[in-house]
Amino acid sequence: AIRMTQSPSSLSASTGDRVTITCRASQAISSYLAWYQQKPGKAPTFLIYAASTLQSGVPSRFSGSGSGTDFTLTIDCLQSEDFATYYCQQYYSYPLTFGGGTKVEIK
């Protein structure tokens, strides 16, 4: 199975900050990488697919980049509603696997 490793596991930031989360795949996955946001007690919501394509309705302050094994999710000008846990997921091959998550907390 392809292992997805996110870093950091948590971070503290302030409203207005720029935040970057990294995700590394244990083998090359081309651009078959998605990002999700999850708030406590809620289902995940879909943010980005194909490593850098924003899902319809997702604010443009979210962006993704990368290919192969190294990927990033960037949130420009962090808003209060962005404090949540973020997961990457590879869909290059079965079993589909997620990263361990990055919790973005208020500083």
Next chain:
Amino acid sequence: EVQLVESGGGLVQPGGSLRLSCAASGFTFSRSWMSWVRQAPGKELEWVANIKRDGSDKYYVESVKGRFTISRDNSKNSLYLQMNSLEAEDTAVYYCARDKREGGAGPFDYWGQGALVTVSS
């Protein structure tokens, strides 16, 4: 509006069985691959299984092979997960999710609210 509503969760003893259901609406269910994804308390997301549009292809994570069965009824716009020989490690919130791509294998663009399954004596 796409809606996915899970039901059937609950408390079950180790070795027992449970069947989860997911009622879909707001899209053409028969044209979508569907998945189950779970999340143990305080843990990361784990994909469990998915099923092709017509039910002819199914994929599972290794840890549930031989114990869980994914199925669907397109006439009822419903997805199911039959879980047998349940173990404590199966305790999780189980989400029904729609695979975005026509060929399946994720990613997941819509999710249900989740159903809690607790395996404990």
